[in-house]
Amino acid sequence: MQAKVNVIVAAALLGIAGAASAQDVQVVKLGHVGPVSGAQAHYGKDNENGARLAVEELNSQNLVIGGKKIKFELLAEDDGADPKQGTAAAQKLCDAKVAGVVGHLNSGTTIPASKIYNDCGIPQITPSATNPKYSQQGYKTAFRVLANDNALGAGLALHAANNLKLKNVAIIDDRTAYGQGVAEVFKKTAQARGINIVDEQYTTDKATDFMAILTAIKSKKPDGVFYGGMDPQAGPMLRQMDQLGMSNVKFFGGDGICTPKLAELSAGAKALGNVVCAEGGASLEKMPNGKAWRAKYDAKFPGQFQIYSPYVYDATMVLVDAMKRANSVDPKVYGPKLFETNYKGVTANVAFEADGELKNPAMTLYTYKDGKKVALN
Template sequence: MEQKAKVKMLRQMLIGATAIMSVAAATDAMADQTVKIGSVEPLTGGIAHLGKDNENGARLAVEEINAKGLTIGGQKITLQLEGLDDAADPRTATQVAQKLVDDKVVAVIGHLNSGTSIPASKIYSDAGIVQISPAATNPAYTQQGFKTTYRVVATDAQQGPALAAYAQSKGLKSLAIVDDSTAYGQGLANEFEKKAKALGLKVVSHDATNDKAVDFRAILTKIKGENPDAIMFGGMDATGGPFAKQAKQLGLRAKILAGDGVCTEQLSDLAGAASENVVCSQAGAAMEKMPGSAAFVTKYQQRFGQGVKFNAPFAYDSVYILVDAMKRANSTDPAKILAAMPATDYKGVIGETTFDSKGDLKHGVISLYGYKSGKKTFLDEVKM
């Protein structure tokens, strides 16, 4: 009897242990799965304010999605945003990209600059990870043959010509061009120059500076002697602001034309009264023209205690576009997310997003702005 009792007790213990293991396995299956998403932009340096705006937009989307609850393939998902600083530097960008790959992110929202997005894109492509840039506008970014590159803004091949067409429409017949030697600034300036010449406008000079420059008086003095109707500046607001300010100080009469890198609320602080002489483009719809802008601006202000600088709504929608692909793939596997991306048709804050075979928007929009009393003011919209 004693032996039988021992056997019975052992059986009961084994059954109990098996039950505990089953419950533990079931509980583990129901536990949240953490899914990492990368976010890369310059968080230090002269355009850190634009980078932080970008990251804030992505973070707001991640926090909202987690608060609502996300289930993919029967698994509860918690998104984790891994925000990293590439300092707007191409070499740093590739190092950061490799870190995100090593950290097993399923996709990346970024980078901000064309000059960092392009070199980083090969690393993401080699890893089979989706990259959605909320800001990179150089056409070359999506022309490398990679299946992983996407963007939610128009390109410089659209933005440059829109600025040139504006110059023609305003009777600006002679033009000087200055770029900051970056992939973005140089690419935008080149696209502008091609279109300007095609329209019969006279390009009197094309000079180069760099994205760290603070003194433009030598170039501007030379341009003053050329007496153009307008100067097209390819670069960011950290250099574009001082450029416009020094042009005014030197008494240049020329209008300053610039792209989306200059077209920020910050420009009036950087250029002072000279911002009134600037007309700039934005590779996307104006905030007031975006379908979901009012609600987004309110949420952003409440969460971060400041207004939107520029790219936040594009980064915000990029996260939702990524999650939409996860849902359609019913998976968080990077390869399956990538396979779902081409069929994207998402309606968000910035409007409807659909992609062509290269990962560019099918219907790009260019917005033109001026500055009045220190405020960025919408002028016109060009649909491409």
Template sequence: MRHLTSKWLCMTIALCASAVANAQTQTVKIGFSGPMTGAQAMYGKDYQSGVLLAIDDFNATHPKVDGKVTTFVLDSADDQADPKTGTIVAQRLVDDGIKGMLGHFNSGVTIPASAIYSRAGIPQVSVATAPAYTRQGFKTTFRMMTSDTQQGGVVGRYVVEKMHAKRIAIVDDRTAYGQGLAEEFEKSVKAAGGNIIDHQYTTDKATDFKSILTVLKSKNPDFIYYAGADSQSAPMLKQARSLAMSALFASGEMSKTENFIRVAGAAADGAIVSLAGLPLERMPGGSGFTRRYEAKFGEKPTTYAPYSYDGAMALMKSMVDANSSDPSTYLPKLARIGMKGVTTDHFSYDQYGDLRDAVVTVYKCEHGAWVPLDVISSSS
């Protein structure tokens, strides 16, 4: 009887200890969404990988939120780069009980989805670059990268003042991203005294651009700017060269990919692209980030991972700083975040939720590789 009583007592103590331990730990769910399938899946994968690495690194510090040791977990969903799917995904993630949102990727998906997160009071940190995203009056919208206003403004001025382009043509894909980037580029070109000779339009599904290029060729541009993704910019450039068009060709960050070089082939040499922030090797935390990324995923990071890493870190750090995973409690901490990140020593937001520390790097394709050409501050 004494043996049974002793055994029962040990079991009771163990159960109580387990209950106390469980009461002192918790799991906090963060949402993520981007294009994980389809033509833009490479962007989505890179974007998600930066978030996953951030969660691993942050969990390794044994953070405390709500007075409990906290493990952050990711609730991921594929929005297929489609606005309708994006809103469905957004509502599902809200219903799943996420405490913060990292996504979406495309501006055209992010903007309609942002209304759902705003109604739920859930902070959303996105890579979307369209200016409209953070100008809707929502307190919940934040950005991981420079906006189109910052990037388009820098590049438009650069091609007039530094590249001395005289006859500039623009083509955009009419997505929220492409349209916003093209508009800001055009405004900046005109403000710098440049000459826009034409503005043509296509879609993000098009593959044949010869009719547009034929129109442009008749107007003899010396510079063509395409606002859209590499699935259009690469074949467009290749077709332009097949029509004996020698105009310098430029695009935004969605064209700074190995896929662009592979598809465009020899035509890629001389192409110009712009990308938010410093080159990875010059980022304050770039070398350490690259080492950890390669160890985890077995490949090098590409465009978006460093930014999604910092965006995720800011979201989780704000919960720790507020000692709360309640979105209404930690949101003010996120709005006033100030931290040293991978991409910058001064990661912070302005009154709109846009990054304060905004620089843009211009790259040129030389012998099949992207080479940094110039680094420009958006305020210069």
């Protein structure tokens, strides 16, 4: 009888231990926001894939932070590249008490959302929004893991002036925070280098017909056209440049047009061969761990890679690196540790300036040969 009692007691104790073990697992929510619907969905899905890959790897590491086993859960929101939807998504993540956010994709959604994250004390790392205004607001919760428009716009203008020796350039932008911002920097730097801006035209991030503005530009006989915007507009624009006999005009743009999908969207346009675009980082081949990471990404998400997923992956890892160093998943505790980041990532050795900008950001220029995106530097 005593033996039976001992077995029952032992079983009960095991049950208690099991319950305690289960209770010791803490679920930590991480937010991701990008456009996974609409014309820019290919960017948003690529970004979200980067976050999912990071969370999956983090959960395989059986991390213990603050004495508890940690299980990360990704809360992914769609902002449709729309500022109002972006702020609604940000508030939703605040209400869900996420520990940190990676996003948003666009400057136009990232900047208004950043106030909401700041007000609720949640660190935010953008992997792709490049407008300098994001880091100029004074928020201690706002970080960026790639070069901003000051580097991209200026780099393209310097290439146009110094390497291509262009004299007359027209500018088009889509009136978004991103498109307008990168175009303004290009214009300022180009003019300082003696390039004549022969025309400035405007469109929207929903437009597909650019014949009127391109016809107006053609009459000014430019050597190049700079477009501040994203690839859903740049692709049709290149096709329409062909139709107007502008195939030999150089076509410049920032990271928003610098995608593999641009070749598909331009549908065989000859003008694609005259594209020069810039990305805020090293080419994947030159990234510290780029090739191995890309192979891992392609195995899990075949055919979905665009641009920013490695930056999303690094941003997610950087948030958790700060949690580990603070031994806390509380944003108030680990948030300040982000300023002390020195993380060897896929894209770069990530460290931040006092305003949340990436220290020593790289920039790469690309063109398209035989429909494939290739690095120029």
